[in-house]
Amino acid sequence: MLNKFRALAHHPRSKLVLAYAAGAITALSFAPYSIWPLYLIALAFALHQSASLAPKQAFKYWLSFGFGCFSVGISWVHVSMDVYGGMPLIASIALMALLALYLALYPALAGCLMQRLAPKTSLLRNLLVFPALWTLTEWARGWVLTGFPWLWAGYSQTEGPLKPIASMFGTLGLSFIVAMLAGAIALLAFKRWQSLAIAVPVLAALTFIAPLTSQVTPNGETIKVALVQGNIPQSMKWDPDALWPTMLKYMDLSRPEFSADLIIWPEAAIPAPEYMVKDFLYNANKVANLNDTAIVTGIISNHGDAFYNSLIVLGNYSHKQQSEADYLGDGSNEFKKHHLLPIGEFVPFESLLRPLAPFFNLPMSSFNRGDFTQPNLNAVGHQISPAICYEIAFPEQLRANMNDNTDLLLTVSNDAWFGTSNGPLQHMEIAQMRSVELGRPLVRATNNGVTAVVDEEGNITQQLPQFEAGVLVADIALMKGHTLFTTIGQWPVLILSFLIALAAAIRKKVL
Template sequence: MLSKTTWFPALLLAGLGALNTLAFAPFTYHMLPLLTLSVLAWYLLQAQNPKQAALFGYAYGLGWFGVGISWVHVSIATFGGMPLIASLAIMAVLVAYLALFPALAIWFSWRFRGNFWYPLLLASSWFIAENIRSWFLTGFPWLSVGYSQTDGWMAPWAPVVGETGISFLMLLIAGSVAVAVQRKLWVWPAIAAIVLIVSPALDTIKGWQETGEQVKVALVQGNIAQDLRWDPEQEAITMRKYMELSRPHLNADIMIWPEAAIPQLEPLALAYLFNLDMLAAENNTAVVTGILDYKENGDAYNGMIVLGKSGKEATGGDYRYSTSNRYRKHHLLPVGEFVPFQDVLKYVAPLFNLPMSSFSRGDWLQPNLQANGYSLLAALCFEIAFPRQMIANFNDNTDFLLTVSNDAWFGDSIGPHQHLEIARMRALELGRPLLRATNNGITATVAADGKELNRLPQFEEGVLTGDVALVQGRTLYSIWSDWPVLILSLFSVGFLSLRRYQLAKQAK
């Protein structure tokens, strides 16, 4: 049975973890995680053993993810074909799994609670645990604490160390506050204060500048109900709607349609595509659209293609079914786009037997899309949450970041707001404007500094138009990625673990 010194802090930390949700979109309490993490770091110092410390971290994680990603339940319950109790059980398993990562970081850090370097060890352990979360079992890096700073005080750090580096700094600050309260040790709080004080000054080294060129864009939001998207009787209606919405805006330099906007497999939609290709070329524009492709060998891809002009000098439409000017999604969504352990799990419930849940994976490295002379770094839906994939495909010639999505799966929840916030962080990290086209919202344009330029209302059809400024140059983060913080974290954990082992051996 848990004692009061265990269950009370655990309940408190679960509540504080839940409060973290208010730090992310659509809410605005950006500095809240610094408070909740500081309390967690302090309770770590009070823990009597590593098991209790891990429990504190796990409780914090349960609150953090249990409330923060509660929107996942919407898609499971509404479109998964499962009874309520089963969908809640799946949600509970997901939250219980994600909570393991903060528990792991806290469990490891407890061993260094008396060490002068405790704040650095806490930040390093957290950084490593979050990196594991971002790739293990394909990865789910959603709601990492650094995203709370997209509009926060520490946002200027993003072009230097990225969102993951901001998370590291936030844990460093939290650990510094804890040792100041516990031991009256002021060296680390002084370092934490410097981190916060210099944040505004980092705007001067963002690494990019505007070229003076403005690009006219048009982003189409069809607002097709999820239960109608793949209804064969709705195919012609949907395709006609996108064409009609687009015609008045063919004067744009680039037009973007959302993920799988065309509800036919690419080989079956060729007549429609060639017509759109010719129409776009005649109007000196390019249309980038999401579409599903199915090959004769059985490979299926969720991808994007470019219709109309690929280059400024093109005299006609450049689309061919064999074209390489396309993007194929690499980071597939578990269950939604592929079923892990398919032979076992597909019989559990209709959720694991959904149509279009057996996609093939595109390459890790793919050329930027070429649309009317502009280079677009593409990411489909969930992929925008993986900064290293974006950096791997980023180059000096990249003009825009492009992400298309269908967030109709998540209804009127906080999920789409968090999704846009993640996309905005990528723009801030890489110093490039971002175009985001979705089926039913949130469709938006974002400047190279991560600031939202404009958006369409959710759950309404429409076309978002506007001029977006091009930039040139590279942010430091686009050059060195996570490597500096990763090396520091691994060195800190490795060196201090070795030192602890040596001291323990000498004491015997």
């Protein structure tokens, strides 16, 4: 019976099915499940099972593994297309599957190159070549065609023991380490346990050392922040008749919390161009000033014919107490979203795609792009480094926008597009990693969750329930100083990975 099972497992088609299953299991390593060991086990299984494959076979095998990862891990993508994009369910699932298949090309490329450069199970293949190629292809997935850096292997450690290492080498550095650990586990099948026996204590020591490499310490100040979650139904979000009720709801929720230093409304909390709501903005500006506070809100800003998904500050910029408010509506102290979401905020080949379905003609899907680096927002004398929605997933952008005076990381979002799926929870864990990397507390304000406060070590300290209107008030201890990642970024890991791959290629050619 056991021999028959082994024979079945080695059948080419059975291998592809098992590869898909292993990939699908990795979804349980991310939020909301966070069973991080499963990623290591699944990756180690795939490494072992693909060891004897030719490069073309390995491409198919790892394509199946990747398709399992993404067809399950980002299955929530279809919700926005089905519920809000006007597509039939079968069409939305098909488009989601196409996206998953595209994303699966990256692990497929890593697997194919691995079998070309190091075709036999060895320390070189499992502990160097595979981690290097896995890291390089994850990095490429984060910028090719604007990038989709979701479900990086490193994010499986958001609730795992290796998380502190992200303050040194970033999430991609964790991806390298996770892949290397998986390679060491795969060697156990050949009774080669020494590498794992060495790796575990070394990584334990590195986890202990990581906080010691950080210069981040409390600066002695605290800031009281009120995060407002409006819970506006997505079906009403862009309804012109709902504009004033929406704005008044945010003001009504905020009014009891005007004692806070900073009040934050989520992405596009004011769902209209700035010029259409000037009266409301000037009134909110005066109210914030009179109450010695500032309101940071998402809005559609416009400059000439250009429209941006933006954050503006109402009330007091430089000090908590000022004789006059600072907002003028002239584009100063404003953050414009740089990394736009394809289809949602801009439509590639729009003349071809927009006529096909309502999904390609969503409200506000023609935004202009802000600069990659922009000044921090200034609110009641504090410097705030923001990221709007999707761009929180791009660590180098956050790093480039942080400076010596940055007090707080801020991200705002509207994840109502994705209903009750896992998408918003995965989005939240990505934001947590930015705090670890950059050594700053982070606040996240959303329309319907997850609205939360994260400390400088990436731990959620407070959060609101999803799908309820409410206000989260928190006193946040501010930090100063830099992590190692803030200084060096992810480039050392990428350079190391490239040099390993290059050395393996030269070795293969010479031999």
